Amino acid sequence: MNRLLEKLNEIPGVLGSMVMTDDGIPVASRLSEGIDEECVAAFSSTARLAVNRTAMHCSGEEPEEVILEAEGGNLLLVNLDGATLAVMTHAGLELNTGLLEIRSLARRLSGILEIRIS
């Protein structure tokens, strides 16, 4: 899992990444120095929960991915079936190009989690 996170961090513009449980408990992380793992896990989970709840009211379905854009950077939250992949990137990064690669690595992470659960 850590190797895949390191691979994710090699994508241009990516500042760090982590896998956490749906309730926001960090499982594995490769975040840049100075970024508080607990803080990212807590607020990613809060944000994701809030977006999911609203989406559920709109369509009855939870989103597969959520992108938060802010002045100083972006945060991508990808559903891994029971866990969440959080990827921090530079602000203003063209998300479409890196997103395909992130999605592909997310699928591989999802596979690892499935193996661990079974």
Next chain:
Amino acid sequence: MGIIESWMKRPRNSEEHLAELFVPGAETRLLERAQQLDERGDHLDATQLLRAGTVRFYPWNEGEAALDRYERSRARASLASLQDAVDSRYSAADAANLSAALNRLGDSSGATSWAHAAIEEDPCNPEGYLAIARGFLRRFRREDDSVAGLHALRYLSKACQLDPGHGECLRALAMLLLLLAAPVAASKVLRPITRVSPSDPIVLALDALTKILPPENTTNVQELFLRWETGSAPTNDETTRQMIPAPGEFDVWEIDATRSLVACSDGADQGQQMTESLSVLTGSLYQATPRMGLGEFSRFTARGPGGVLIGLAESGSMIVSHCNRRSLESSLGRWLESDRGRETIR
């Protein structure tokens, strides 16, 4: 009613006396009682009584200081045996106990690594999560640090999920909910303890606080945190709500800086649950990005089988829009970033 039944209905003396320690102005008596318990060797009872007291009389510096002393002296006394236990028969519970003791003695990095070791050793044992949660809960209570409160909530939810009947986890979660001024939720959490032990100090603290705190009108814990932080709840006045003209395939809502729904498109869900979700969404996102070191929130996009949901920040308020068709994401984004024609109606 027979003599036996009436006797059984009467609260026991100890229960009566304990309840008196939670009435207004009983802080000194509670402190003395805790001291008596501690002096006769009932350290756990003394600690539990003081913990409940710090919630009942929050903010109560004298109680906090006494609790701190008791917890530290208990941790100091047990440290050697806890270290032996970890060395001789390593288990998740031993690692969690050592973590809790180190935390009380101020060794936070040691405490964190032993708590994580406990979780790694047995991820299904609640003790490791509880040890971490206790440290955060203490910080939340003493320093009014909402981030610590949020951390405590995550770890306590996990611990309670793993062992729903764990008394200490339930007590800690109830403490957090009472500090968030949510007596109804705390009472639900404490139900298993109330049934078997009505004179438990935290149950008595809850009883006392229920008389003072109005029942909360939300079951959403994120909303409770937002209210605690901002000191206000969204008003959501339907009579002043305005209309946003929007293409038929888009549902649109505008939430103002007080997290109240002030306008929406024709046919968009304005039910209570949706309104509360939008309030929480706005508050949570504005709070999340600066605290993660990303700066001011500007926009979110959520994609899934249910379509696309986009939110756009607008000087403290937020415009949220949903479309069932993902293929319309670009049009929805473009429309949101235009003036949306709202000003002509409002």
